Amino acid sequence: MGGALIGVSAVLxxxxxxxxxxxxxxxxxxxxxxxxxxxELALAFIVGLIAAPFVWTAATGSAVVQSVSENLPLAxxxxxxxxxxxxxxxxxxxxxxxxxxxxxxxxxxxATIVFMSVAALTVFVSRHIIGGGA
Amino acid sequence: MSILLNLxxxxxxxxxxxxxxxxxxxxxxxxxxxxxxxxxxxxxxxLGAIAVTAMGFRLVLRRPKPLLEQSFQLPGQSSIDGxxxxxxxxxxxxxxxxxxxxxxxxxxxGLAATSTLVFVPMMLIGIAAAAVIRxxxxx
Numbered sequence: 669m670g671g672a673l674i675g676v677s678a679v680l681x682x683x684x685x686x687x688x689x690x691x692x693x694x695x696x697x698x699x700x701x702x703x704x705x706x707x708e709l710a711l712a713f714i715v716g717l718i719a720a721p722f723v724w725t726a727a728t729g730s731a732v733v734q735s736v737s738e739n740l741p742l743a744x745x746x747x748x749x750x751x752x753x754x755x756x757x758x759x760x761x762x763x764x765x766x767x768x769x770x771x772x773x774x775x776x777x778x779a780t781i782v783f784m785s786v787a788a789l790t791v792f793v794s795r796h797i798i799g800g801g802a
Numbered sequence: 803m804s805i806l807l808n809l810x811x812x813x814x815x816x817x818x819x820x821x822x823x824x825x826x827x828x829x830x831x832x833x834x835x836x837x838x839x840x841x842x843x844x845x846x847x848x849l850g851a852i853a854v855t856a857m858g859f860r861l862v863l864r865r866p867k868p869l870l871e872q873s874f875q876l877p878g879q880s881s882i883d884g885x886x887x888x889x890x891x892x893x894x895x896x897x898x899x900x901x902x903x904x905x906x907x908x909x910x911x912g913l914a915a916t917s918t919l920v921f922v923p924m925m926l927i928g929i930a931a932a933a934v935i936r937x938x939x940x941x
Contacts, residue, residue: 670817670818671849673815675855677812681807682868684808685870686873692904695929699930700934713809716808716815717909718816736917737900738917746924749893749928750897752892753890753932754929755930761903765852768877778886782887783894790895791835791898795835
């Protein structure tokens, strides 16, 4: 159900604006604008993203369940890596993983395999090797 | 009109992240923890998203142009190059460390966990830095 909504959003964006619903790319269009980046549209998408949990809570009356690490230095390092890597590699989970794979893009297939494997390896090392199997 | 449709697309996308659990880093890390407390449900979320997008794109691209713009803006590159692999590896490392990718991190801003409020500005710095470096490299 959640996945289908993500797909509906990607199709809606492509149908109306002709653009790819890649979140890292949309952020880049806003903070590093170029002649055809349409930062105002990128901002509208981002406002929609931010509004989503409030709309969810207003509609259902239930809070969004979330458990986030409180390790702030880790958050800072991970944030920098995620932002840099996604923008340098030309996309993240949504751009490469959803839109790219849907278009049968070879680049996106390679990108998705690389980031999924590295992410899984990172979790393996941090939880089962460094973390002692926690 | 464009603004409203982009707003709606963002809202639907964010609701998808909230409903599926993608906006919950603990769940994402369990999805990535294949040898431990593996939670495969997010794989179905991704497959569902891809199935809907693949069918939808096929229909949309039969049209000569998008509803509100002059042309479709599809990524033109097709070569598998160093920046693609290096960037994706760096992204995967950060994703595995914390469990946030860009969409869920932005969607979580209003939930205002302190670490989210640290993560997002650093992510924006990372995106800007990568954009500047790629421009210098001419790609």
